[in-house]
Amino acid sequence: MHLILFLVFAGLCLAGAINLLLQSHPINSALSLIVVMTSLAVLYLLLGAEFLAAAQVIVYGGAIMVLFTFVVMLLNAGREERTLGSRAARAIGFPAVVAILAVIATVILHAQGLGVARLSDGITSTDELSAVLFTKLLLPFEVTSVLILIAILGAVALASHSGSKAEERTGEE
Amino acid sequence: MTILWFILWSVLKVAVVTVVMLLGIAYTVLLERKLVGRIQNRWGPTRVGPYGLLQPLVDGAKSFLKEDIIPSGVYQSLYILAPIIALGCSLILIGVVPFGDPSVELHDFAQYCGPWIASFVPRGLHLFQISDVNVGLLVILGVTSIGVYGIALAGWSSNNKYSLLGALRSSAQLVSYELALGLSLVGVVLRAGTLNLRLIVEQQGTNGILSWNIFGGMQFVAFFIYLMAAFAETNRSPFDLPEAESELTGGYHTEYSSMKFAMFFMAEYGNMINVGCVATLLFLGGWTNPFGNFFGTSHNIFVLALFPLFWFVLKVFSFLFLYVWVRGTQPRFRYDQLMNFGWRWLMPLAMLNIVATSLWLAYR
Numbered sequence: 238m239h240l241i242l243f244l245v246f247a248g249l250c251l252a253g254a255i256n257l258l259l260q261s262h263p264i265n266s267a268l269s270l271i272v273v274m275t276s277l278a279v280l281y282l283l284l285g286a287e288f289l290a291a292a293q294v295i296v297y298g299g300a301i302m303v304l305f306t307f308v309v310m311l312l313n314a315g316r317e318e319r320t321l322g323s324r325a326a327r328a329i330g331f332p333a334v335v336a337i338l339a340v341i342a343t344v345i346l347h348a349q350g351l352g353v354a355r356l357s358d359g360i361t362s363t364d365e366l367s368a369v370l371f372t373k374l375l376l377p378f379e380v381t382s383v384l385i386l387i388a389i390l391g392a393v394a395l396a397s398h399s400g401s402k403a404e405e406r407t408g409e410e
Numbered sequence: 411m412t413i414l415w416f417i418l419w420s421v422l423k424v425a426v427v428t429v430v431m432l433l434g435i436a437y438t439v440l441l442e443r444k445l446v447g448r449i450q451n452r453w454g455p456t457r458v459g460p461y462g463l464l465q466p467l468v469d470g471a472k473s474f475l476k477e478d479i480i481p482s483g484v485y486q487s488l489y490i491l492a493p494i495i496a497l498g499c500s501l502i503l504i505g506v507v508p509f510g511d512p513s514v515e516l517h518d519f520a521q522y523c524g525p526w527i528a529s530f531v532p533r534g535l536h537l538f539q540i541s542d543v544n545v546g547l548l549v550i551l552g553v554t555s556i557g558v559y560g561i562a563l564a565g566w567s568s569n570n571k572y573s574l575l576g577a578l579r580s581s582a583q584l585v586s587y588e589l590a591l592g593l594s595l596v597g598v599v600l601r602a603g604t605l606n607l608r609l610i611v612e613q614q615g616t617n618g619i620l621s622w623n624i625f626g627g628m629q630f631v632a633f634f635i636y637l638m639a640a641f642a643e644t645n646r647s648p649f650d651l652p653e654a655e656s657e658l659t660g661g662y663h664t665e666y667s668s669m670k671f672a673m674f675f676m677a678e679y680g681n682m683i684n685v686g687c688v689a690t691l692l693f694l695g696g697w698t699n700p701f702g703n704f705f706g707t708s709h710n711i712f713v714l715a716l717f718p719l720f721w722f723v724l725k726v727f728s729f730l731f732l733y734v735w736v737r738g739t740q741p742r743f744r745y746d747q748l749m750n751f752g753w754r755w756l757m758p759l760a761m762l763n764i765v766a767t768s769l770w771l772a773y774r
Contacts, residue, residue, distance in 0.1 A: 268488075291548035291549060291551075294553075295552045295555050299552065303555070303558050303559070303581060303585060304585075306559070306562055310566045310577070310578065360544065362544060363545060363604075363605055
C-alpha cells in the first residue's frame, strides 16, 4: 500500500517537475510547481511526518505559490519564446547535473548518525516534533526567525525607498 | 476482510456526507433568500413547492439547462479548472470534521439489532467522522489556502479586466485575513494542547456551555477575530469586495455561465458551512450538549447517536443565520478600510490574544 502510494506520488512529483521546465507559459510552470509541492507533502506524510506535510501545503502550496501566481498575473507575463539555449550550456549542463547529484548522493550515503525512516514507520506526533524543536534545536530555530525578520525589514526598506523616489518624480513633473 | 470493510465503509460515508453537504448548500441558498427577503420586508421565494421549499432544486435544474458559454480569448484549460478547484476545496473539508459523536460505531447499532447481526460487523467503523486526522486543524487551514487558486485562476484566465480586478482583490484579501484567522486559532490550540479536532471538542464537553472555549476558555476575543476573518475568507458581505456588483459587475465569475457559475456559487456557500463547522468545533463545543450533565445521561444508542448530531447542526445553523443577518444589515467596506482593519487591528489583536492566553496558561 505504502509502496503504491509512494510510486504514484513520486511519479506525479517528477512529472510536475519536468512539466515545469517544458511549459512555455509562466502560469503553467507555477501550477506545475504547486503539483510538485503538494506531492512532496504526500511523500512526507508517507514517511510519518504529518505536521511537516501540512506545513508544506500551507506554506509552500498556499502562501508562497499564491505570491508567485500573483506576480505572474500582475505582470501579465506572456508566453516565453523558446530558444535552443547556448551550446556550452547543453554540453556542460548535463554532466554538471550528474556530477552534483553524485556528490550529494555520496555525502548523504556516507553521513553518520542520520537515522533511518521507512515508509511504513509510525507517525511522529506534533508533540514530539515541538519538544525537539523548542529544546534541542532552539538556537537554530530562533536564529532562523531573526533571519526572516531581517528579510522583512529589507523588503520594507526597499518598498519605502522606491515609494519616496516615485513621489519625488511626480513632484518634479 | 477488515481492510475491505474499512474501504467500503469509507466510500459509503464519503458518498452520504457529500450528498448531505450538497443538499445543505442548496438549502443554505434558500435560507439566505428567505431571510434577506424578510429583512427587506418581502417574502423571498414562495412559488415552487410549499413555502418555496423546492426552489433550490429548480435553481439547480435551471443552471444545468442553461447554455454553457466559453468566451473566445479565455485561457481555456485554466478557465475550466478554476471552478473545479473552488468547489473541490470547499467539499473536501468536511472530511476531517467530526459532525456527531465519533465514538459511536456501526457495531453498537448492530448489537442493538441482535447479536447474530453484530457478529458480522467488525468494531472500529465510526459513524460520524470520515477520517480522524491528528493534524485536522492544519488540514483545514491547508485546504483553505489551496482554495484561493480557484478564484485567482478564474479571474486571470477569463481575459476580462473586471474578473482580474476581482481576483486580485480576493487573493489579497484571503492572504491578509488568513494570517489573522490562523493566529486567532492558536489560543484554542494552546488550551487544548492538540491539533486533533475530536480531542479539541472532547475537552470542551465536560461542563456544557461553561467549558466551551468561547466562555470557559476565555477565547471570546479569538472568536471575534475568527468571525471577522471568516467573513473575509468566504468573500461574504461586508467583505464582499471581490464581487462588488456596483464596481466590478460580478468580480472573478463575470465571464462564467451555466453550471460553471453555479460551481462558484456552491463553493461560496460550501465555504460558509465549513467556516460554521470550524467555529462550532473550536469555540462552541462541537457536538457536545450545552447543558452538560444537567439532565443526566442516557444509555439508549439512538439518543447517544442523534442528539450530538442535532446539537452540531443547530450550532452550524445559528452561525449561518448570523452570516445572513450580517449580510442583510451591514454595508460593504471600502478597500483601504478592509486592509487597515485586517493588518492594523485584527492581527495585533490576535497576537495579544496569544500572549494573554499563554500567560494565563502558564501562571494560573
